[in-house]
Amino acid sequence: MVATTETINQVKTTTDKYKYGFSTEIEVDKAPKGLNEDIIRFISQKKDEPKWMLDWRLEAFKKWKRMEKPNWAKVSFPDIDFQDIYYYAAPKSKKKLNSLDEVDPELLKTYEKLGIPLNEQKMLAGVAVDAVFDSVSVATTFREKLSEVGVIFCPISEAIINHPDLVKKYIGSVVPVTDNYYTALNSAVFTDGSFVYIPKGVKCPMELSTYFRINEKNTGQFERTLIIAEDEGYVSYLEGCTAPQRDENQLHAAVVELVAMNKSQIKYSTVQNWYPGDEKGKGGIYNFVTKRGKCLGENSKISWTQVETGSSITWKYPSCILMGDNSIGEFYSVAITNNAQQADTGTKMIHIGKNTKSTIISKGISAGKSQNTYRGQVQIQKSAYNARNFTQCDSLLIGDTCSAHTVPYINQHVSNAKVEHEATTSKISEEQLFYCMQRGLDAEQATSMIVNGFCKEVMKELPMEFAVEAQKLIGISLEGSVG
Amino acid sequence: MPILEIKNAELSIDNKKILKGLSLSVNEGETHAIMGPNGSGKSTLSYMLAGRDGYELDNGSITFDNIDLTLLSPDERSNLGLFLAFQYPVELPGVSSTNFLREIFNSRKKYLGENELSHLDFIKYLRKVAENLSIKDEMLKRYVNFGFSGGEKKRFEILQMALLNPKISVLDETDSGLDVDALKIVSEGVNNLKDKKNAVVVITHYQRLLDYIKPDIVHIMSDGKIIKSGDADLALYVEKNGYSEILNEKS
Ligand SMILES: Nc1ncnc2c1ncn2[C@@H]1O[C@H](COP(=O)(O)OP(=O)(O)OP(=O)(O)O)[C@@H](O)[C@H]1O
Ligand SMILES: [Mg+2]
Numbered sequence: 001m002v003a004t005t006e007t008i009n010q011v012k013t014t015t016d017k018y019k020y021g022f023s024t025e026i027e028v029d030k031a032p033k034g035l036n037e038d039i040i041r042f043i044s045q046k047k048d049e050p051k052w053m054l055d056w057r058l059e060a061f062k063k064w065k066r067m068e069k070p071n072w073a074k075v076s077f078p079d080i081d082f083q084d085i086y087y088y089a090a091p092k093s094k095k096k097l098n099s100l101d102e103v104d105p106e107l108l109k110t111y112e113k114l115g116i117p118l119n120e121q122k123m124l125a126g127v128a129v130d131a132v133f134d135s136v137s138v139a140t141t142f143r144e145k146l147s148e149v150g151v152i153f154c155p156i157s158e159a160i161i162n163h164p165d166l167v168k169k170y171i172g173s174v175v176p177v178t179d180n181y182y183t184a185l186n187s188a189v190f191t192d193g194s195f196v197y198i199p200k201g202v203k204c205p206m207e208l209s210t211y212f213r214i215n216e217k218n219t220g221q222f223e224r225t226l227i228i229a230e231d232e233g234y235v236s237y238l239e240g241c242t243a244p245q246r247d248e249n250q251l252h253a254a255v256v257e258l259v260a261m262n263k264s265q266i267k268y269s270t271v272q273n274w275y276p277g278d279e280k281g282k283g284g285i286y287n288f289v290t291k292r293g294k295c296l297g298e299n300s301k302i303s304w305t306q307v308e309t310g311s312s313i314t315w316k317y318p319s320c321i322l323m324g325d326n327s328i329g330e331f332y333s334v335a336i337t338n339n340a341q342q343a344d345t346g347t348k349m350i351h352i353g354k355n356t357k358s359t360i361i362s363k364g365i366s367a368g369k370s371q372n373t374y375r376g377q378v379q380i381q382k383s384a385y386n387a388r389n390f391t392q393c394d395s396l397l398i399g400d401t402c403s404a405h406t407v408p409y410i411n412q413h414v415s416n417a418k419v420e421h422e423a424t425t426s427k428i429s430e431e432q433l434f435y436c437m438q439r440g441l442d443a444e445q446a447t448s449m450i451v452n453g454f455c456k457e458v459m460k461e462l463p464m465e466f467a468v469e470a471q472k473l474i475g476i477s478l479e480g481s482v483g
Numbered sequence: 484m485p486i487l488e489i490k491n492a493e494l495s496i497d498n499k500k501i502l503k504g505l506s507l508s509v510n511e512g513e514t515h516a517i518m519g520p521n522g523s524g525k526s527t528l529s530y531m532l533a534g535r536d537g538y539e540l541d542n543g544s545i546t547f548d549n550i551d552l553t554l555l556s557p558d559e560r561s562n563l564g565l566f567l568a569f570q571y572p573v574e575l576p577g578v579s580s581t582n583f584l585r586e587i588f589n590s591r592k593k594y595l596g597e598n599e600l601s602h603l604d605f606i607k608y609l610r611k612v613a614e615n616l617s618i619k620d621e622m623l624k625r626y627v628n629f630g631f632s633g634g635e636k637k638r639f640e641i642l643q644m645a646l647l648n649p650k651i652s653v654l655d656e657t658d659s660g661l662d663v664d665a666l667k668i669v670s671e672g673v674n675n676l677k678d679k680k681n682a683v684v685v686i687t688h689y690q691r692l693l694d695y696i697k698p699d700i701v702h703i704m705s706d707g708k709i710i711k712s713g714d715a716d717l718a719l720y721v722e723k724n725g726y727s728e729i730l731n732e733k734s
Contacts, residue, residue: 434535435573437557438566439587439643440594446558449586453577453626 031088037061040188043088047157047191050164060177060187067181073344074373074405075313077286085251087189087222142206151204151235152197156224159195166197170228174257174294174321182253182288186222190255193223198233198264207463209238225256229264231297236267238466250275252311254289262297262324269462270306270318271470276477277312279368281340284312291318295327295353303330304347305461307470309477312341317375319348322356322384329358332458334470336451336477337370337402346375346407351384351417360391363455366402367478377409380417387417395425396454398447398478448475485510486651486682487532492543494531501527503707504543509651512679516693516718517686519704520726525686526570528704529653533567534560547651562594564650568640568657570686575627580639583627584609588646612645616672617665633660641672648676654685658692670695690722703729 031042040061044054146153152163160167177187194210210225229235252274258266268291277284287310293302304318320329331347349358358378366372378389395404406423428450436446452459452471459467487509494502501524509515517525530538532545534557545552547563555563575583588609589599600608613623616638628636637657644652654673658666673696677683685696693701693715701717702709703726711717711729721729 429573430536431573432575434533434557435569435575436587438533438561438569439647440558440561440590441587442558443556445586445590449578449583450575453575456577 034083064184075342150199156193156195186255190222190224193225196227198229200230204235228259231262233264238269256291258293260300263299265301272308274310287311287314289316294321298324301328305332308335314343316345325353331360332461333362334455336365337372339368341370344373348377351380351387354385357388362393364395367398373405375407380412389419391421393423493541515684516698516701524707566649566652568654570655572636574629651682
């Protein structure tokens, strides 16, 4: 069972457009296609999971079977055949790895090529990485250094075994199993993802980052991430994602849960660059993701920053439940769609505690024939005395064949709360393009410059090391949209 | 040898003829001034030269160093060494001035096959060039032209000119909006860039600028054509008597 062969040529032709479109030849362990209780038992057994975890999965599966696919988002795609997907694929390794040196060199090369060296010496100083390849975590760097201060950063499959109490307490506590169709599916079949625990009073000494890679054909990636910050803890976490260029669509249905205690802060950044499909809309990842954070403690803060450039369909609403008094939720988003891509993304801010504050800044950029929808909900519950929200949604259109939509829902049940919403739609101006080109920048450089300017408020929220990457990515994903 | 040669250029916008057979020839080392009433087509001429979308010739030709310009995109023309200081510089919200300048500078270096400067080296170089134009560091931290005063915008145009070191520069009313001191600084900046190999075309309404940037030839433009050319004295004449006599002479 070997994945498709990668040739130098393939890499070369794909790098022009989608730089990460190559696949890796590596021996894999796969479960048979399709989904039933046996597959779930298989996954659970592969991971040496305790019984409670298996039971939780089976329960989720039962519920999933009775659920309906959501259809309210402004995206359209052919029905997904859930029996035609592999739910488990893992690089074959002979034994348990004790150190990074034992990771399959092919895998190390893959990550090297993706610009994520897993070798600690070569790494960006100050960033610890967990690399998830198809269904399993293949390497986590800087673990010892982190554990010196009590920070746990490991694959969730390990956390289930080594820190069962924490996992049991929090898994599903922010995103209930039956929150929606894909969360139930994920709960049944999730394979790996990251686990982060920041103990009381600890400021995590480095950026944590997970790098997701789908390699295998017809394989779904169902990762699950859980981050907990105890009182006065702080962590900045970043996820990045890519997938090979393939003709068929692949499903990615992740669940991310964040829990922030008193005065703690979690900053979660995403640079999503799954394969978007070709110009005509063939292939690409279906990115159906549920991300939610709970500000459980007073004065806690959760910030979501996302730069979404990939996937053929994105369906994603990173949200905050602001329970603790004075807690703060933030959502900064750049969503770029080109060619036939469709994105329906936004956030939900649920104000429960007193004096809770939320800020939403969304920048949608559409080019080609793409569809880009911002869907946001601000809910001020009765208890949310003096709550505040500010929302700003700006859309930028490139060309005449794309479209942008803004769908805000505001439910306000308190009279002294203040909710502000601003929205603009503009076209990339000929005047600005001409000005830049007069200075010698070509149409693509000029567009990328202007678009990056348009996204500035969001980009400045990204950790430094990734802002530069994200800027380049914006340029790449708009290639061919002008001139 | 002419760097720039425009022959019988005709151009219309929205089916309205704006340029009606304009010819202009600029040689290496020369400074030209173009004056003319509002709406006579001066800015249109500058956009046509720079290759703006919608400003294509109906008739006539433009060559630059013997290359047919009409086939080239704005960036290709810029790469050849054509620079336009805009009458109304365009704001680029969110784009930091320093980054923008570094990008255009390095892209020019790349085109010329010269070494690009690292971030730090560029900053050092930029500081020096900016200082000569009395542009403060603080301004370079702001977004391109965003919230700049009229005079700041004009100075920022000349800063870009200095970084790109073009072969021919068209300065469209760069003097308007400048205070007396700034006018002097900007003019000195332009003069310092001047050598035997390049050329400058200044579009202006005021003789004042020409006290600093001394033109070899002054053209009067009216209704889409150059109707009279002469030496620097022609500008003095216009300053004193206005356009009416020259216009009447022609009709
Ligand atoms: N986009 C346009 N649509 C219609 N008419 C235009 C357009 N652009 C320019 N014009 C017209 O073309 C003529 C020439 O304009 P242009 O801006 O070139 O004049 P100018 O000589 O630069 O004037 P000024 O001294 O006021 O700067 C004017 O009558 C103007 O109204
Ligand atoms: Mg003008």
